[in-house]
Amino acid sequence: MRKSFDLKRLLFIIGGILICLFFAFPYYWTVISSIAPESELYQNPATYFPSNPSLEWYKIVLGGSFPRNILNSCIIATSTTIICLVLGSLCAYALSRLKLSISYILLGAILAVRLFPGISIVAPLYMVFRNLGLTNTYLGLIIPYTSFALPLTVWLMTAYFNTIPSQLEDAAKTDGCSPLQAMTKVILPLSLPGFIATCLLIFVMTWSEFFFALIMTYTDKAQTVTVAISQFRGIHEIRWGEMAAGTMFVSFPIILLVVITQKKIISGLTVGAGK
């Protein structure tokens, strides 16, 4: 029989609500700030439910150069994702299937690259890119992003390929397929879920990058959303309403992705951590 009052259960519910509030509240606050008119945004005490919601900040943000920054981010993130998926999964396939003596060293090197921060390579890249005229271009960001996202791709895809039994290819080969055909016709279609998870993680990682974008781009020609939002400055302060509206534009697509595909993302994150 269920007890009418269960202290343990009550504590559990309160704890759960507090945890969810902690994680969701900053986002709620950004939404509120993005629709609060200036008079309510800079008001004491703060308004938790704006009485006159307006889309003023969104109009201001869209009227400036921000749409261009969104386009830049889209192009850079999409190109990086495609390049990484194609090259990285080929490499992962070789590591997973065709047993090589150098696989061990390679996987170690790839994992090491994943852990290093941008600052360890940024100075020479900046010098070389400046000489080649690659600063403030899409390529100037796609190249470093690819080198950081490729190891993640290889790592995730190797793990996915390892879950597909190699008997499938052996059967294909017995039926007269070449190793290349066995890969493209049997294994690639089967690893589609892995591809989707990897694709999402690379896209989010590239979309969110700040350090290289800050250094390599300096005008709206190639500047990405993260840098643009961090530079919504007035004379003294960041213009908070615009920051909030910009944040909504940048985060909303990702949040939508997370809501729709959270199971895939979670599986990618856990494999990515090397579980």
Added chain:
Amino acid sequence: MSIGSKWTELRKNGLNEKQLSYLLLLPTISIIGMVFFLPIVMSIWYSLHKIDLISPASGQPWVGIQNYVDLVKEARFQNSLRVAFLYIFLTVGGNLLLGLGVALFMNQTFKWRGIARTMILLPWAVAPVISGLMWKWMYNTQFGVFNDILLKLHLVSRPVDWLSSISGTLPAISFSAVWRHTPFVSIIILAGLQTISPELYEAAKVEGASSWRCFFHITLPLIKSVLLIALLFRTVGAFNYSFSLVYVLTGGGPVNTTEVLTLYGYKTLFEFLQFGRGSAIAVVISAIIGMIAFAYIKSIGLKRYV
């Protein structure tokens, strides 16, 4: 065999396995080699020279390990190293404790679990630098919601300057990093929890073990390796992401009390334009991360992936 006949053989049989695998590895290896390993070597080379972009006329003379010697003696470098480790300690500690709590919570079955999971994943969808800006607005002394809540709960009597106190600013930054990075930790720990067979708990319950005993004698030992992975990933991540958070939240202030090593390195390179000295800082950072990465690879063991 002549090239011609080799080519005919290739056309007839396709590539053999070994040739195919090297062909598949080649693009990734060359990109990582050229855009990662080569720049690392170049960073080391730069760090042994005096390169001031402000005065290009002075050339780039070889100075040996002078840049490193200067750094070790410099108070600002020592400070940034100390701040970086304090930041990592606060952030990763918070990540693991809260992440474990959240994972245990999510491991229960309850009605709105799907909604709760989405809410907990929200911070992960926000770029770290943007999460920094969101928190900067919440920490705002005059209009920030943080002070508003604390004033309403009567926890403080007047607004607190969260981002300009000598001792309180670094914890405030770490707190925002705990918010941004805990979802990742809890997802990894949750995956670990879900591998534990429920029969173990049932058996323990039959023998009369309390929930606390179950936690310390079954749960913790079985998720030890997952916790280790989360610890090492977050340590490296905290080191790397400290830049964007501190850059937007305080820029290193007040009086350099939040200037982490990555931020100091960035300033030396791109504000003071001292590429030799800045590269020396980059090499120090790489060495620290390298040691952590080595420990990580050793602890998980690569064998089962190859």
